[in-house]
Amino acid sequence: MRTCRFRAGGQERWGVIEGDRVRALNGEPWAGGLAEGKPLPLAEVTLLAPVRPSKVVCVGRNYAAHAREMGTEVPKQPLLFLKPPSAVIGPGEEIRCPPGSSDVQHEAELGVVVGRALSRAGAAEARQAIFGYTCLNDVTARDIQREEKQFTRAKGFDTFCPVGPWIDTGLDPAELTVACRVNGAERQRGSTRDMVFDPYALLAFISNVMTLLPGDLVATGTPEGVGRIEPGDWVEVEVSGLGLLRNPVA
Numbered sequence: 001m002r003t004c005r006f007r008a009g010g011q012e013r014w015g016v017i018e019g020d021r022v023r024a025l026n027g028e029p030w031a032g033g034l035a036e037g038k039p040l041p042l043a044e045v046t047l048l049a050p051v052r053p054s055k056v057v058c059v060g061r062n063y064a065a066h067a068r069e070m071g072t073e074v075p076k077q078p079l080l081f082l083k084p085p086s087a088v089i090g091p092g093e094e095i096r097c098p099p100g101s102s103d104v105q106h107e108a109e110l111g112v113v114v115g116r117a118l119s120r121a122g123a124a125e126a127r128q129a130i131f132g133y134t135c136l137n138d139v140t141a142r143d144i145q146r147e148e149k150q151f152t153r154a155k156g157f158d159t160f161c162p163v164g165p166w167i168d169t170g171l172d173p174a175e176l177t178v179a180c181r182v183n184g185a186e187r188q189r190g191s192t193r194d195m196v197f198d199p200y201a202l203l204a205f206i207s208n209v210m211t212l213l214p215g216d217l218v219a220t221g222t223p224e225g226v227g228r229i230e231p232g233d234w235v236e237v238e239v240s241g242l243g244l245l246r247n248p249v250a
């Protein structure tokens with residue numbers, strides 16, 4: 001099943017995608033929202049970010065090759081940081097480069113959407129609590145990240161968390177290709193099989209720090225090849241089976 005959030009006729013709704021059509025849901029997809037009303041052609045609606053998370057929990061250096069390109073080691077335990085929910089944008093929305101940075105970079109990642117509350121869980125329970133997967137761009141002001149110990153400012157600017165275009169609930173995350181293109185030129189291509197900690201281990205680890213709530217989003221780290229984006233660029237994140245998340249840079 002593919003779920004989404006969309007705008008049509010001035011209204012924002014949760015939805016379920018059926019082929020080239022979308023049907024509205026009467027509630028959040030992970031809370032048992034049921035389809036209602038007539039299906040609409042997908043081409044006639046605006047897809048929004050498919051989640052409205054209470055928090056976005058991100059994992060740093062979860063691919064060895066990316067840790068190497070950053071000149072750092074793979075952490076012994078998952079390295080966690082947060083992006084504020086206000087950073088989330090949907091497909092087609094502008095990533096805005098803040099005036100305080102001259103090195104804004106893309107990070108293509110697999111996003112995990114939590115389906116039910118998860119606290120102090122093991123990997124098996126964490127697996128059961130996953131609602132689905134989506135594409136995510138962990139946009140980063142690299143110059144600010146290098147200047148400061150904390151990642152909050154470098155990773156937390158408004159628009160620095162593009163997500164979408166939808167959530168797929170039937171995917172096995174073990175061997176997915178995670179790719180990034182800027183203006184059509186490939187910058188990143190990795191596989192989730194090279195993650196240091198897999199999604200189940202990550203959710204379990206996070207849940208032993210903070211309770212994950214339905215609709216929360218976990219960014220699972222980026223493969224190697226991160227690089228700069230500039231105003232006027234188009235950046236695409238593609239995860240196999242999850243479609244294409246495309247955003248302009250302003």
Ligand code: MG
Nearest residue numbers: 107138221222
């Ligand atoms: Mg990242």
